Amino acid sequence: MKNDTIAAIATAPGESGIGIVRLSGPDALAIAGRLVTLKSGKKPKSLSTHTIHYGHAADPVTSEIIDEVILSVMKAPGTYTREDIAEINCHGGMISLRRTLEAAVALGARLAEPGEFTKRAYLNGRIDLAQAEAVVDIIKAKTSESLKAAVSQLKGRLSGELKEITEKLKTAAALVEANIEFPEEGLESTDLKKTGRAIKGVKARLQALAGTADAGKILREGAKVSIIGRPNTGKSSLLNELLDEERAIVTHLPGTTRDIIEESINLDGIPFVLSDTAGIRESSDLIEKKGIQRTFNSIEAADAVLLMLDGSAALSADDVETAKRARGKKALLVINKSDLTQKLNEKEAGKLLPDAKIVRISVLRAKGIKELKKALRGLIEEKGIRGREELIITNLRHKLLIEGAVTSLGNALLSIEKGMSEEFIALDIRGALDYLGAITGKVSTDDIINKIFADFCVGK
Ligand SMILES: Nc1nc2c(ncn2[C@@H]2O[C@H](COP(=O)(O)OP(=O)(O)OP(=O)(O)O)[C@@H](O)[C@H]2O)c(=O)[nH]1
Ligand SMILES: [Mg+2]
Structure with missing residues (x-):
């Protein structure tokens, strides 16, 4: 029904400084007037629009005081829904909010559906669907x-x-x-x-x-970045470093990570969803094989990949195999373990993904991480996210x-x-x-x- 009065708790559940019960519709002010006794003795309907008032909310049946409140009065049409709106600011405890809401319903309001206030703003012509x-x-x-x-x-x-x-x-x-x-x-x-x-x-x-829309999707859902490489190159270590927490298990044993570990980070305003993956190699272990299959799927779904190599070891067949999987993706070549004696031939490594920028890092010493973050942002920004003037x-x-x-x-x-x-x-x-x-x-x-x-x- 379009013409009834709806009510809901408008703030997040849980304890907080203030919680708001919101009413919208033709009877919003009348219901608020019966629910809240204002110190001034006035009724909300007689008050000017967009004003706030001190009072007490009380149970309409028992008259027992529920909470000390501030009432906001907003009269149609200059409101969020274009209808009369009353907002009762309670102390932010769930019991006080719930009892205030129940009282509003007892006085004739209906519980609002998700989004119903905004739906009314749309139906009443204040905003369009977009x-x-x-x-x-x-x-x-x-x-x-x-x-x-x-x-x-x-x-x-x-x-x-x-x-x-x-x-x-x-x-x-x-x-x-x-x-x-x-x-x-x-x-x-x-x-x-x-x-x-x-x-x-x-x-x-x-x-x-x-x-x-590609840029838009990234802003909405985050840029999906898979950290891939053969086992033991330091993928999980890098994830932990970027998150600044020991999220993934790191050991010296190759094949530690089996399942995908997905976490979100915010790099300079752009959301990223990072996936730490199982190291890619020939394996006869059933669980590891399944994990590697998941790595392949993760590469498919990724907006970009970080291909990790171990700088302290020569290029291996597994590195070459991994790089093959990343072809056609936006990628960075990340050469890790720069703290150790370097045995990797950078020129040779560069050929794995000729278009990818090379970044040298040491997760252990936290070296090169800033540069890596910058390169990662650059990779995604190529998709035009920061063309702020542009409509997305x-x-x-x-x-x-x-x-x-x-x-x-x-x-x-x-x-x-x-x-x-x-x-x-x-x-x-x-x-x-x-x-x-x-x-x-x-x-x-x-x-x-x-x-x-x-x-x-x-x-x-
Ligand atoms: N010297 C050195 N060791 C590192 C560095 N980064 C990681 N390691 C070590 O390399 C080993 C493997 O690290 P992980 O992060 O588990 O490697 P991974 O790529 O996730 O390995 P899998 O899960 O098996 O695929 C661990 O012993 C780490 O401590 C680094 O920058 N320098
Ligand atoms: Mg790992």
Whole structure:
């Protein structure tokens, strides 16, 4: 129901300084007024919007005081949901918050579903769907760069860009459709050429936008980096060093790591997900073999690999085998154990992955780690993450829809080229518009909307 009043605990569960019970809907202020007795003796409805007031929340049945609170009064339409909102700031204990919430429900509020406050902001037209999705991204942002991308989307950068593109396509569609309805006025072939050019321009813009999705995925989920190499090169030692904790078991025995160990780190605002893997070698041990298979899978899934070599030993067949697996991936050649007498021929090693930068380190002495981090960032930044001025697609749903629009526009261009009837051209342009409309929610189904908001936490 759209017109009821919803309530939820808006802060994270657990003990905290303050916890907030949030109410939104036509009865939000009335319910808050019955739940909270203000020191001023006033009722929330009579108070100015966006003001805060001191009082006590009490059980509506027994009148027993639940907590000392601060009540925020925000009146429609200038609110998060565009409805009246009351926020009751309790002390942040779970019992006080729960009892306040239960009291609100007893007074007629309904428990909010996950994301329902933001859903209302969308349904009431304050934000579009892409902006609502940005709210989840802001909540879930892992690093400062991820946050930046999400905030820019919430501010409507993506929506703005799509609006411009949509206008252009609508003009193109109208032109073509006019010709279907009034054929006697006939589209000159130059008009059709012009339409074709406009479509080409839009298609290129959309393709560029879809092309930023790799960077967007990294900001959202972290860059996946696999640390690979033959056994005993120091992969687990490196993982521990980067995490600054003894996460993985390190021993002098080759074949120590069997399972993938995955951990996240934040390098200068960019999230990374590091995988320490089982050393690659010929093995007859069943468990080790399974572990090595997992290493192969991890390489496949990685955005980049760190190929680790032992500088104190000559290149071995296992090194060569490992390098083969990493071909075609973005990679760094990490030569470890620089504290020992070096036996590795760097030139020979460089040939393993000719495009990869070589970094010499000693995990034992913590030498070269800074340079390694820098090189790692450089590897991922090549994907354009720091092109801050550029709009970045961070959402897979958006990427797929943009790609759908690109395909439709490709078909429209083909129809123009082949001199097909205008109906076909118009249909494809409309198809592209539908795809783009689904991003901002102009074209949407309840299913999609429910799925998007189910990803939220309760209270947002
Ligand atoms: N001298 C020296 N020894 C190191 C260095 N880094 C790691 N080691 C040692 O090399 C051995 C193997 O280290 P690990 O980190 O377990 O190697 P790994 O690549 O994870 O090995 P697997 O799990 O078997 O594939 C351990 O005895 C480490 O202490 C280094 O920079 N210098
Ligand atoms: Mg290991």
